[in-house]
Amino acid sequence: MKRFCIAPLLAALAIAPCQTVMAQKVEPTDAAVLSLRQAITYQDSGVQHTLLVSLRALKDPAMKPIFEALLKAPQPPMRIDGFLGLAEIAGERGADPALLLKLGDAPLRTVAITECLGLGLLKPEGIRTLLANKELTAYDRALLVAELHRLHEPWDAAMLGDASASNTAEVAGLADLLMLEKGDQARWEAFTKRLDEVDPAERTDLLRRLADASRHYELAKAAEALLTLTKDSKGADRIGAIAAALKVSPAAGREALLAMAQSDRGVTNLVQAGLLMLAADDAMQASDFDVLRGGQGVPDAIANAGQALRTPNTDAAPALTALMESGNRAAAEWAVRQASKLPPETRRIMLLRAIDRLDSIDAPSMTDRLLSALAAQQLIGFAPEDLIPRVTRLSGKPFVPESIVAAMCDLGTPEAAKFARMVRGKLAQRGESMALVTIAKASPTLSPAELVELGRIGGGGGRVEEPIQMQAAWLFLKQSNKVAQATPKLTPR
Numbered sequence: 001m002k003r004f005c006i007a008p009l010l011a012a013l014a015i016a017p018c019q020t021v022m023a024q025k026v027e028p029t030d031a032a033v034l035s036l037r038q039a040i041t042y043q044d045s046g047v048q049h050t051l052l053v054s055l056r057a058l059k060d061p062a063m064k065p066i067f068e069a070l071l072k073a074p075q076p077p078m079r080i081d082g083f084l085g086l087a088e089i090a091g092e093r094g095a096d097p098a099l100l101l102k103l104g105d106a107p108l109r110t111v112a113i114t115e116c117l118g119l120g121l122l123k124p125e126g127i128r129t130l131l132a133n134k135e136l137t138a139y140d141r142a143l144l145v146a147e148l149h150r151l152h153e154p155w156d157a158a159m160l161g162d163a164s165a166s167n168t169a170e171v172a173g174l175a176d177l178l179m180l181e182k183g184d185q186a187r188w189e190a191f192t193k194r195l196d197e198v199d200p201a202e203r204t205d206l207l208r209r210l211a212d213a214s215r216h217y218e219l220a221k222a223a224e225a226l227l228t229l230t231k232d233s234k235g236a237d238r239i240g241a242i243a244a245a246l247k248v249s250p251a252a253g254r255e256a257l258l259a260m261a262q263s264d265r266g267v268t269n270l271v272q273a274g275l276l277m278l279a280a281d282d283a284m285q286a287s288d289f290d291v292l293r294g295g296q297g298v299p300d301a302i303a304n305a306g307q308a309l310r311t312p313n314t315d316a317a318p319a320l321t322a323l324m325e326s327g328n329r330a331a332a333e334w335a336v337r338q339a340s341k342l343p344p345e346t347r348r349i350m351l352l353r354a355i356d357r358l359d360s361i362d363a364p365s366m367t368d369r370l371l372s373a374l375a376a377q378q379l380i381g382f383a384p385e386d387l388i389p390r391v392t393r394l395s396g397k398p399f400v401p402e403s404i405v406a407a408m409c410d411l412g413t414p415e416a417a418k419f420a421r422m423v424r425g426k427l428a429q430r431g432e433s434m435a436l437v438t439i440a441k442a443s444p445t446l447s448p449a450e451l452v453e454l455g456r457i458g459g460g461g462g463r464v465e466e467p468i469q470m471q472a473a474w475l476f477l478k479q480s481n482k483v484a485q486a487t488p489k490l491t492p493r
Contacts, residue, residue: 028452029482031459032473033489039470040066040490042075047466052081054467055474057412058441061089062483063474069491071099076108083112087121094123097130106137113140117147124153131159138163142174146217149178157182164191169198173210177222188225195229204237211240220248227256234264243276250283257284261291267299271328274302278334286310301326305335317346321353329367336374348383351375355390358399369403376407384419392426401431409434409468417442433462433472440475451479 026034039051052070055063063085070082083103087095095116103112113130116122122130127144130136136144142163148155163175164187172194176187195203207230214222223244230238242260245253257280261273274292277284289303289310305323308316320342324335336354339347354375358364364372379387391404405427408416420435427435433453440446440454456462458473477483 026459028455028459028476029480029486032455032476032482033486035458035460035469035473036477036486036490038466040070040078042073042078046077049077049081050467051470052085054470056081056085056088058471058474059088060474060478062478064089065487066490071103076104076111079103080108080112080115084115084119084121087116088119090121092123094126095121097122097126100130101133101135106135110137110140113143117143122147124148124151127153136161138166138175139168139171142171142178145178146174146213146219149181149219150217157184169194169206170209173206174213177210177214177219177225180221180225181219192229204233204235207233207237208235208240211237211244215240215244215247218248219244223248224252227252234269239272239276243279246276246280246283250280253280254283254288258288258291265294267296270294270296270299271302271331274299274306275328275330275334277306278302278331284310298326298328298331302331305331305338309338309341315346317342317350321350324350324354324371325357332367332371333374336371336378339375339378344382348379348386351379351383352386355379355387355400355403358403359397361399364399369399372400372403373407373410376404377411380408380411380419381413381415384415384422387419388423391423391431394428401427405431405434409438412438412441414442430463433457433464434468436462437464437468437472437475440472440479446479451476454479 039048039055042048067082067085070078073079083099100109100112103109127148131144138161141161145155145159157179160175164172166172173191176191180188211226214226226241227245230241242253242256245256257273257276261270270292277289286307289306292299292303301323304319308314308319320335320338324332326332339350355372358368358372361368376387387404391401408420417439420438424432424435436450436454454472455476457464458469458476460469477486
C-alpha cells in the first residue's frame, strides 16, 4: 500500500490549518461534501492533486463512482487521478488497460503508464494487452517490456516494435539494453557508437538514466555493459552503473565499488562509496568497509555501522546511533531503518534516541524530524508505551509530539489506531484531530461523540492540513452511512 508520505505531512504541520467551513453553521454532511468538492474541483495550481492523493490513499472501493466521474473531466490531470484511483482500489486486478487507452492522446497515455509502473499497478496480462495496441509510443513499449522482464514474464523482440530506431536516445538505449539481455550484442554496440555524437554532459546524464533503468528493471547484462562503458568516468553515470551492478551482478559491482573508493580518497567520494555499500546488503563483506577508513567523520561512521551489522555477536546499536547522528541524511535514514535488525531492548533505546534528540536541537531540520517520525513508526508497533509521555506533553518544544503524531497518522494501521486511543484526550487540538482520523481509518465504527467530532474535522474545524481534512470528511460520510447520499454531489466541476 502506498501510504501518505511522512515528509510532506511533517512539512504541512507548520502550515496554517484549513478554515474552509470551520466557522460556518453547516450540517455536518453538507460540510463534508463542501470540503471534498475541493478535491474534485480542478484548479490551475494543481492543489486538487494533493487532495486526491490523500483520498486515494484510503483505497476505499466506495469511492469508485467518484473516480469514474473524474474520468469524464475535461482536464487531463483529473482523468489521471480518477484512473489511478480506480486502479488502486482494484487490488490484484491492477489497472484496466482498456480504460488507460481511452484516457486521451499519446502523451497522456505515457503519463498514465509511467505512473502505473511506479505504483506497481500494471499486471502482466494488462501489460500484454497494452503492447498489442499499435498506437503505443516507442517509449511506452520500452518501459512495458522492461517491466515484463522485471516481473520475470516472457517477452520477445517484436514487442519492442521500432523502439531501437527511436530518435530519443534514452528510448533507443533502453530497447538495445533489453535486447542485450536476449544476447543481441550488435544492437548495443551500434548504440555505443551513437553516443560519440552526444554532448559529454548529456551523455553522462543519459547513461545515468539507463543505469537507473537497468537497476530497476533488473537487467544484469546491461549493468555489466554500462560498467564497461563508464569505466573512465567519475560522474553520476559511473555511480549509477555501480549501483545497478551491485543489485543484478553483485560480484562485478563489488569489484567496481572497491576500486572507486580506492581511486579517490576525498571525503565526498568515500561518502558516496559508503552509501552504495550500505545499500548493497549482501553484496558487500564486513572487511570491504575498511576501504572507507581514514579518520574522516561520515566515512568512518559508515564503515563502523556496515561492519557491525555484518559481524556476528556484535552490538550494532552504538554504530548505528553514531551514523544516525552523523549529519548525512541518507546514511541516517538507513541507520534508523536498520534498527529493526537489533534486539528489542537495544532497538528501543536507539529509536527513542532518534526521537529525543529533537529536544536538543533549537531548529530541527526536516531531516531530523523525518528520522524522528520514522523511529516513531517503528515504536508504535512494538513499544507504544514509551511514546505516550512524549506525545502527550503540552509544554516545551513541539517537535517531538509533532513527529510522533505525524507518524501515527501516516501509518493508519490497527496498531496506530490502538496507539491513538491510548493518547486521545491528552493531546493539543491538532493532535486530537489527527488521532481521531487515525482511529477512523482502522475502526469500522465510532462512538456517537467521535462521529460528531470527525464531522467537525472534515468540515474544517480540526486545525489539520487539507489532505487530512479530506480523509476526515470522507471517513465521516462512510462512518455515518452518508456515502450514497453524498456521492451524486461529488462530481468534478
